[in-house]
Amino acid sequence: MNVTKRRAIFERLRAANPKPTTELVYRTPFELLIAVVLSAQATDVSVNKATATLYKVANTPKKLLALGEANLKEHIRRIGLYQTKARNIIALCRLLLEKHGGEVPAEREALEALPGVGRKTANVVLNTAFGQPTIAVDTHIFRVANRTGLAPGKTVLEVEQKLLKTTPDEFKHDAHHWLILHGRYVCKARNPDCPHCPIRDLCDRKLAPADQNGTSAKTAHPRTTRAIPVKTGSSKPHQNKTGGAT
Numbered sequence: 001m002n003v004t005k006r007r008a009i010f011e012r013l014r015a016a017n018p019k020p021t022t023e024l025v026y027r028t029p030f031e032l033l034i035a036v037v038l039s040a041q042a043t044d045v046s047v048n049k050a051t052a053t054l055y056k057v058a059n060t061p062k063k064l065l066a067l068g069e070a071n072l073k074e075h076i077r078r079i080g081l082y083q084t085k086a087r088n089i090i091a092l093c094r095l096l097l098e099k100h101g102g103e104v105p106a107e108r109e110a111l112e113a114l115p116g117v118g119r120k121t122a123n124v125v126l127n128t129a130f131g132q133p134t135i136a137v138d139t140h141i142f143r144v145a146n147r148t149g150l151a152p153g154k155t156v157l158e159v160e161q162k163l164l165k166t167t168p169d170e171f172k173h174d175a176h177h178w179l180i181l182h183g184r185y186v187c188k189a190r191n192p193d194c195p196h197c198p199i200r201d202l203c204d205r206k207l208a209p210a211d212q213n214g215t216s217a218k219t220a221h222p223r224t225t226r227a228i229p230v231k232t233g234s235s236k237p238h239q240n241k242t243g244g245a246t
């Protein structure tokens with residue numbers, strides 16, 4: 001894909017949503033970190049429901065440690081993998097207190113050393129809590145990057161590195177949220193809404209003529225009607241059902 005098309009894609013996504021952000025509810029870097037850890041293979045909606053009650057009683061490492069693993073499990077038991085997540089969160093809180101004075105570090109290496117925190121989670125926290133131009137590739141971004149031709153790749157790490165290399169600087173910080181929201185609501189895994197897609201004329205996938213005009217109710221888009229499996233090629237990547245954690 002050439003630079004002009006790439007730029008045009010981000011300009012349109014920006015025009016539609018000038019200030020994109022995560023759908024996870026949080027007030028502090030710590031609340032965001034815990035929400036992102038919880039969002040692995042869970043919807044943002046389910047995480048927001050759990051944290052709405054959890055954060056009323058415990059929203060700092062110290063308070064979560066005091067709450068204890070058993071009580072934490074009660075708050076998050078409707079979220080997938082909650083047992084492992086509860087164990088990781090308690091260990092994560094302990095480490096934050098021991099090594100970082102209870103604060104969330106703003107460095108990738110320190111973040112990835114925390115239990116339950118992989119490259120994707122670290123990218124989300126660095127981007128959303130600390131304003132760094134990282135691009136966390138989840139299942140949605142992986143799919144959109146491959147379908148559109150923005151950054152074709154076989155692994156999440158390959159896609160992330162291509163996006164970082166080719167995305168113009170002015171779009172880099174928000175690219176993560178634009179692409180994730182586009183994948184979640186328009187370029188969906190099973191039924192991409194090509195007829196109403198704002199970047200359909202820029203997408204590398206070949207569309208049927210009716211779709212290019214936005215007049216077809218159904219897309220004749222056979223290669224985009226199934227999810228593209230994510231091959232994880234980074235250190236500890238994970239994917240969410242909704243691309244949550246963003």
Ligand code: SF4
Pocket residue numbers: 147148186187188192193194197198199200201203204205224
């Ligand atoms: S035209 Fe279709 S495949 Fe391309 S980005 Fe839009 S929804 Fe996705």
